[in-house]
Amino acid sequence: MNSFDQPINAVVQGASRGLGLAFVERLLDSDQLAGLVATCRDPRQADELQALAQRSGGRLAVTGLDVTDEAQIAEAAAFTDERFDDLHLLLNVAGILHDETRDIYPEKKLDDVQPASALYSFRVNALGPLLVMKHFVGLLAAGQRAVVANLSAKVGSIGANQMGGWYSHRGSKAAQNMFTRTVALELKHHKKTRHAICVGLYPGTVDTELSAPFQSNISEDKIFSPSRAADQLLKVIDELEPTDSGGFYDWSGKSIQW
Numbered sequence: 001m002n003s004f005d006q007p008i009n010a011v012v013q014g015a016s017r018g019l020g021l022a023f024v025e026r027l028l029d030s031d032q033l034a035g036l037v038a039t040c041r042d043p044r045q046a047d048e049l050q051a052l053a054q055r056s057g058g059r060l061a062v063t064g065l066d067v068t069d070e071a072q073i074a075e076a077a078a079f080t081d082e083r084f085d086d087l088h089l090l091l092n093v094a095g096i097l098h099d100e101t102r103d104i105y106p107e108k109k110l111d112d113v114q115p116a117s118a119l120y121s122f123r124v125n126a127l128g129p130l131l132v133m134k135h136f137v138g139l140l141a142a143g144q145r146a147v148v149a150n151l152s153a154k155v156g157s158i159g160a161n162q163m164g165g166w167y168s169h170r171g172s173k174a175a176q177n178m179f180t181r182t183v184a185l186e187l188k189h190h191k192k193t194r195h196a197i198c199v200g201l202y203p204g205t206v207d208t209e210l211s212a213p214f215q216s217n218i219s220e221d222k223i224f225s226p227s228r229a230a231d232q233l234l235k236v237i238d239e240l241e242p243t244d245s246g247g248f249y250d251w252s253g254k255s256i257q258w
């Protein structure tokens with residue numbers, strides 16, 4: 001994280017497994033990291049994250065946060081505020097594509113759309129990061145480099161949609177992208193946050209539980225390990241300029257059409 005002038009404090013929201021856990025591992029490897037708060041729905045079940053916290057020499061603290069519960073988001077923000085004078089990096093990682101227990105799966109056709117499942121996808125993928133930004137942007141460092149990155153998906157691009165299907169996932173990620181852009185504009189209007197950068201990031205296909213059922217049609221060399229994907233996105237974040245705020249970028253730093 002060479003673009004930051006000083007050791008940074010970071011939050012990884014959605015850190016129990018997959019890409020979020022990989023972000024935590026990679027950030028802890030960096031000498032540039034001063035402190036890290038990692039959030040997840042159930043810290044007691046997050047064994048790998050807790051093990052990292054124990055080995056972190058006090059740099060990593062774990063707290064609970066379900067993005068569908070605004071009170072928990074507010075509590076996690078207060079927890080972070082107690083630890084850090086300033087926040088330099090906020091990664092909104094949690095997301096959902098399928099959840100058998102909730103009957104959520106990518107719809108193939110219009111007839112498959114179920115209101116309760118679609119609404120839950122919107123609560124996690126769109127409203128979740130929006131509410132996290134609502135409660136955490138007040139902690140961002142004033143007058144210093146600060147980055148908010150929301151993990152999005154290329155299927156959330158309206159312009160790039162040539163395949164159809166996946167209504168709830170596409171719609172919820174497109175809504176998230178609109179929220180990212182709108183928050184970026186609001187941050188620019190305030191003196192304290194006008195240097196802050198707020199972007200949507202697409203990690204590529206990453207070998208996690210989220211993508212596991214959909215990997216068979218993708219060649220192996222196009223599927224990234226979580227740690228490689230985290231490294232690639234941290235490099236993209238490091239290279240972002242304030243003028244890039246409000247944009248949507250892939251793992252190589254290339255801009256994705258809305």
Ligand SMILES: NC(=O)c1ccc[n+]([C@@H]2O[C@H](COP(=O)([O-])OP(=O)(O)OC[C@H]3O[C@@H](n4cnc5c(N)ncnc54)[C@H](OP(=O)(O)O)[C@@H]3O)[C@@H](O)[C@H]2O)c1
Nearest residue numbers: 014016017018019041066067094095151205206208210211
């Ligand atoms: N993997 C890919 O190929 C790919 C491609 C494009 C975009 N993305 C995006 O990258 C992000 C990370 O995906 P991933 O592949 O790492 O997924 P993953 O391995 O399935 O992990 C999903 C994470 O989201 C958390 N989560 C789910 N619902 C939540 C809620 N209500 N509140 C808080 N946390 C919740 C999960 O926590 P629990 O452990 O508590 O369930 C878990 O930590 C997502 O936003 C996804 O859309 C991934």
